[in-house]
Amino acid sequence: MSHGLIRDVVVNANIIEMEYAVRGAIPQRAAELKKQGRNIIFCNIGNPQALGQRPISYYRQILSLVEDPGQISREHQLRKVVGASIRDAALMLKEDVLQQAEYILHKMESGMGAYTESRGPAFIREAIARFIDERDQVSGGDGLRANPDHIFLTNGASDAVKSVLEMLIAAPQDGIMIPIPQYPLYSAAIKKLGGVQVNYYPDEESGWSLERAMLDESIRAAREQGVNVKAIVVINPGNPTGAILDEGSMREVIAFAHENNLAIMADEVYQENVYDGRFVSFAKMVGRAPVPLFSLHSVSKGFYGECGHRGGYLEVRNAPRVQGTDANFIDILVKQASVSLCSNTVGQILVYLMVTPPAPGSASAASFAREKQQILEELYKKAEIIKEAFTHMEGMHCFGRIGALYLFPRIDHLPAGTSDFEYCMQLLETTGLCTVNGRGFGQKPGTHHLRIAFLPPAEMLQEVLPQWIDFHNRHVRG
Amino acid sequence: MSHGLIRDVVVNANIIEMEYAVRGAIPQRAAELKKQGRNIIFCNIGNPQALGQRPISYYRQILSLVEDPGQISREHQLRKVVGASIRDAALMLKEDVLQQAEYILHKMESGMGAYTESRGPAFIREAIARFIDERDQVSGGDGLRANPDHIFLTNGASDAVKSVLEMLIAAPQDGIMIPIPQYPLYSAAIKKLGGVQVNYYPDEESGWSLERAMLDESIRAAREQGVNVKAIVVINPGNPTGAILDEGSMREVIAFAHENNLAIMADEVYQENVYDGRFVSFAKMVGRAPVPLFSLHSVSKGFYGECGHRGGYLEVRNAPRVQGTDANFIDILVKQASVSLCSNTVGQILVYLMVTPPAPGSASAASFAREKQQILEELYKKAEIIKEAFTHMEGMHCFGRIGALYLFPRIDHLPAGTSDFEYCMQLLETTGLCTVNGRGFGQKPGTHHLRIAFLPPAEMLQEVLPQWIDFHNRHVRG
Known part of the structure; x- marks a missing residue:
C-alpha cells in the first residue's frame, strides 16, 4: 500500500x-x-x-449550409416570402452555393454527423483522383490515373505522415531519410516511433537543389551504421526553406529511390504556394517508375489557409505488398484508419471543395x-x-x-x-x-x-x- | 538496380x-x-x-453561423429589411443562437480556420471544467475542482486514448488492464504500441460488476509473467456490454488502482446514455484518493450523436511526475498534442456546446x-x-x-x-x-x-x- x-x-x-x-x-x-x-x-x-487572412467565402458559405440543412429550405422559402421586396441581392445566397451544398448533402447520405467510411466518402476520393489527373495532365488509357481506393482522407496532413511512418518503421534500425532542414513533424514522428532519422542535405546556395552524390553519401553512411533505410521524405515547396524544387532534383530523387528500393513520401501541402514558379507533382514525375509514392495535400495552406479544420489527404501509388502476408500496403492502411473510425467530416468537405472549385461562369466563379x-x-x-x-x-x-x-x-x-x-x-x-x-x-x-x-x-x-x-x-x- | x-x-x-x-x-x-x-x-x-437520428438543431444552427460569420450580419440586416413582412417567425434564427455564435467567434479570435492552442482554446477548457464541477457537485475550496490546464480537446475520444497509451507503454513488458469484453480500440492500441493486454473479467450475471478478487487475480497472473501493469481501463457505461457500473464496483477499482500504483483510464463517453439509471463519474468517486485518472468524453454519443465531427476531451487528475525528468505528465501530453498542432475546431465547438446547453428560459431552451x-x-x-x-x-x-x-x-x-x-x-x-x-x-x-x-x-x-x-x-x- x-x-x-x-x-x-x-x-x-x-x-x-x-x-x-x-x-x-x-x-x-x-x-x-x-x-x-x-x-x-x-x-x-x-x-x-x-x-x-480571410477564408474563401465560397467554402464557408457551403460549410454553413451543410451543417444546418434547414438553412437551405429556409433560403428557398425566404426567396418566395420576401421576393422582390429585397433589393439587396447580396442578402441572398448564390445559386451555385445552394446547389453545391445540396449535392454534398445528397452524397453524404447521413449528413455531417455520421462516421463515414474509414478512408473517407467515395465521392470525395473520386473527386480528388480527378483533381490529381487534371493537375498532372494525365488522360485515360495510359494507366497513370489516380485510384480513388488508394486515397485516404485525414485530419490534416500530419495524421497521414504518422500513419505511413508507423507502418514503415517496423524495427529499431529502420531509417527514414529526411532533408535538413525539415519540418519537425518528421523528426518528431520518427523519434516517437523509435526509428532512425537519416539526414540528407539539399544544397542551400543552389536554391536547395538535390544532388545524387549527396543522396548516395547519406544512405551509404546510414547503412554503414546498420540502418535499414526504407523511405525518403521530400517537402516541395519546402518547409522551412520555402524553396521550390527543380525538376532535375526530382528526377534524381526518383532514380535514387528506385535504385535503393525506397518509398518516396512527397509532402506537397504547399503546391498552390508557388507564386511566380510552377508546381510539378511527384506523381507526375514518377510516371511509370515502379517507386512507391505517398503524397500529401492539405486544406491548411495554399490560398485556403483552413488550418483549424484539419482536412487533408494521402494518395498512394505503386503500393508495395506487405512481406509475410497476403496483404497490400493499402489494406493495412485501411485497417489502421478504421481504428480511428474516420477523419472529421468538415475537413473532408473542405478537401472536396479544394479539389472542385466553382465552375467557370458559375455565380461564385468570379468572386x-x-x-x-x-x-x-x-x-x-x-x-x-x-x-x-x-x-x-x-x-x-x-x-x-x-x-x-x-x-x-x-x-x-x-x-x-x-x-x-x-x-x-x-x-x-x-x-x-x-x-x-x-x-x-x-x-x-x-x-x-x-x-x-x-x-x-x-x-x-x-x-x-x-x-x-x-x-x-x-x-x-x- | x-x-x-x-x-x-x-x-x-x-x-x-x-x-x-x-x-x-x-x-x-x-x-x-x-x-x-x-x-x-x-x-x-x-x-x-x-x-x-437527427442532430440537435441548436448545435447545428450555431455551427452554421460560426462557419460563415457573414450570416450573422445578414440575419440582422434581413430583420431590418423584411421586418414585419415576414409573418413566419420560424424563418428567423433565435436570438440566443445568434448570441452564442457571436460569443464563440469573439472567443475564438481568429475564427474557425486557424490552428488553436495545442490543448484547445482556453475558454472551452474552462467551460469543460465548470461542466465537470457542476456534474460532480464539486464546489470551491475543497481542492477537487477540475483544472482547465489539465484538459485536452481531441479529435473524438479515440485520439485521447491513443495519446495516453502511447506515453504509458514505455517498454514491451508494460501492461494495461482492460475489461473483457472491451471496445476494440483498446486492444488495437495496446497491440499497435507493443504493450501487453492484461484481461480482467467483469461478472456478467451480476450485471457486469467488478469484484476485487477478480482484479487481484488478473494482476497477479500478469505479474507472474513479468508484466509491469501501469493502468486499468474502465468503460462506464459499458461498451460493448451497455451495462452501468455500480458504485461498489467503482470503489473496488479505485482502491485496487491505489494499492497497485495504477492509473485509471475512465472511458465515460456514454455518460448521458443511462436512461433510467444515474451516471456517477470516476472523478467524483476518486475524490481525494491520489490515483492518476484519465477520463474521456465525446460529442459522438449521448443524445448528440455527432460522430462525424470528431470532438472529444481528455481530463487528467492527479497527473504523475515523469520519472527521470523534471516534467509532469501534463507537460509531455502538451508537447505530444503540439505535434498534431490542434484538434479540429468544429469538434472543439461541439464540445463547448455539449458542456454549455441553452440556459433555462432562453429562446432555444424548450426545443x-x-x-x-x-x-x-x-x-x-x-x-x-x-x-x-x-x-x-x-x-x-x-x-x-x-x-x-x-x-x-x-x-x-x-x-x-x-x-x-x-x-x-x-x-x-x-x-x-x-x-x-x-x-x-x-x-x-x-x-x-x-x-x-x-x-x-x-x-x-x-x-x-x-x-x-x-x-x-x-x-x-x-
Whole structure:
C-alpha cells in the first residue's frame, strides 16, 4: 500500500526526447509576453487566418449550409416570402452555393454527423483522383490515373505522415531519410516511433537543389551504421526553406529511390504556394517508375489557409505488398484508419471543395477567383518585402525561389559563442516578432538560420522590418 | 538496380496483427451485400445519425453561423429589411443562437480556420471544467475542482486514448488492464504500441460488476509473467456490454488502482446514455484518493450523436511526475498534442456546446430539451424492444442495466462446433441485420455473444425482430 503519494511514472522515452520547435521555447516565450500585454507578431507557424487572412467565402458559405440543412429550405422559402421586396441581392445566397451544398448533402447520405467510411466518402476520393489527373495532365488509357481506393482522407496532413511512418518503421534500425532542414513533424514522428532519422542535405546556395552524390553519401553512411533505410521524405515547396524544387532534383530523387528500393513520401501541402514558379507533382514525375509514392495535400495552406479544420489527404501509388502476408500496403492502411473510425467530416468537405472549385461562369466563379488571386498576390508581395529587408541586414542570405509560406535566411555573422536561438529570442524580446531558429528544423553544422512565415499584414511588416534591420545590425556586431 | 518490380515491404508487425472487429469481416460483408442491393441495418457501430437520428438543431444552427460569420450580419440586416413582412417567425434564427455564435467567434479570435492552442482554446477548457464541477457537485475550496490546464480537446475520444497509451507503454513488458469484453480500440492500441493486454473479467450475471478478487487475480497472473501493469481501463457505461457500473464496483477499482500504483483510464463517453439509471463519474468517486485518472468524453454519443465531427476531451487528475525528468505528465501530453498542432475546431465547438446547453428560459431552451428528451426516450424504448425480443430466443440472456447504445446478449445454445461469428454472419445473410460477434470484443472462453447497437428506427426493429427470433430459434436447434 502506498501512502497517499502518486508514484512517478515511466513514460515512453522517445516521446520525452521528441522535440517540436514550431511550438517550442520561442513561441512559448512569445505567448508569455503576449499575456503580459506585449504586441506579438506570430510568424512561427503557417497559420494564415490567425494573422488576418480571410477564408474563401465560397467554402464557408457551403460549410454553413451543410451543417444546418434547414438553412437551405429556409433560403428557398425566404426567396418566395420576401421576393422582390429585397433589393439587396447580396442578402441572398448564390445559386451555385445552394446547389453545391445540396449535392454534398445528397452524397453524404447521413449528413455531417455520421462516421463515414474509414478512408473517407467515395465521392470525395473520386473527386480528388480527378483533381490529381487534371493537375498532372494525365488522360485515360495510359494507366497513370489516380485510384480513388488508394486515397485516404485525414485530419490534416500530419495524421497521414504518422500513419505511413508507423507502418514503415517496423524495427529499431529502420531509417527514414529526411532533408535538413525539415519540418519537425518528421523528426518528431520518427523519434516517437523509435526509428532512425537519416539526414540528407539539399544544397542551400543552389536554391536547395538535390544532388545524387549527396543522396548516395547519406544512405551509404546510414547503412554503414546498420540502418535499414526504407523511405525518403521530400517537402516541395519546402518547409522551412520555402524553396521550390527543380525538376532535375526530382528526377534524381526518383532514380535514387528506385535504385535503393525506397518509398518516396512527397509532402506537397504547399503546391498552390508557388507564386511566380510552377508546381510539378511527384506523381507526375514518377510516371511509370515502379517507386512507391505517398503524397500529401492539405486544406491548411495554399490560398485556403483552413488550418483549424484539419482536412487533408494521402494518395498512394505503386503500393508495395506487405512481406509475410497476403496483404497490400493499402489494406493495412485501411485497417489502421478504421481504428480511428474516420477523419472529421468538415475537413473532408473542405478537401472536396479544394479539389472542385466553382465552375467557370458559375455565380461564385468570379468572386472566388478574385479572393484567391488577392491572397496569393499578397503573400508573394509580403515575401518580397521581407526578402528585400534582408539585403539591409549584414550577412543575411536567403536562397531559392519563393514558395510555401516561409523564408529561411542564413545568418552568417553571429557574435562568437552565440547561436540562432539567442538571435531569435532577442529578436522576439526586442521587436515582438516571433520566428523559429534554424536548429528547430535542423541545419548543416556550423550554419545558423531562422524561419519566418510571411503572413503578417503588409502594414505590420512595414512597421516591424526597420526595427528588425536595426536589431540585426546591432546584434551581429556584438 | 531493381528491375521494374516493387519489392515487398516489411511493415510493423503489431499493426499487421492488430484487429478491429467493429469494422471487420461482418461489417465488410454487410457493405458488400448493400452494394448488391440488399437492405442492410447497420447495428455494428454506434453511429446514430447514420440510422436516422437527427442532430440537435441548436448545435447545428450555431455551427452554421460560426462557419460563415457573414450570416450573422445578414440575419440582422434581413430583420431590418423584411421586418414585419415576414409573418413566419420560424424563418428567423433565435436570438440566443445568434448570441452564442457571436460569443464563440469573439472567443475564438481568429475564427474557425486557424490552428488553436495545442490543448484547445482556453475558454472551452474552462467551460469543460465548470461542466465537470457542476456534474460532480464539486464546489470551491475543497481542492477537487477540475483544472482547465489539465484538459485536452481531441479529435473524438479515440485520439485521447491513443495519446495516453502511447506515453504509458514505455517498454514491451508494460501492461494495461482492460475489461473483457472491451471496445476494440483498446486492444488495437495496446497491440499497435507493443504493450501487453492484461484481461480482467467483469461478472456478467451480476450485471457486469467488478469484484476485487477478480482484479487481484488478473494482476497477479500478469505479474507472474513479468508484466509491469501501469493502468486499468474502465468503460462506464459499458461498451460493448451497455451495462452501468455500480458504485461498489467503482470503489473496488479505485482502491485496487491505489494499492497497485495504477492509473485509471475512465472511458465515460456514454455518460448521458443511462436512461433510467444515474451516471456517477470516476472523478467524483476518486475524490481525494491520489490515483492518476484519465477520463474521456465525446460529442459522438449521448443524445448528440455527432460522430462525424470528431470532438472529444481528455481530463487528467492527479497527473504523475515523469520519472527521470523534471516534467509532469501534463507537460509531455502538451508537447505530444503540439505535434498534431490542434484538434479540429468544429469538434472543439461541439464540445463547448455539449458542456454549455441553452440556459433555462432562453429562446432555444424548450426545443433543445424536447429534442434531447425525445432522442433519449426513443433509444431506451428501442433497447427495451430488442431486449424483449431476446426473451423469445432460446438461451439468449442479456445482463445489466441498459446503458450506452448497446446490448450484448449471451448466446447459450449454439450448434456444436460453431461460434458467434457464424451466428452473426448468418443473421446478416438471413435478415440484413449487421451486428458484431462477441469474439470481436473478447469474452470469457467458452461463452458466445453479440453486440447490437439499438439505433434503428422502431418500425425497422418491429419488422426485423420477428425474423431474428425465427432465425435464432432455427439456428440454435442446428
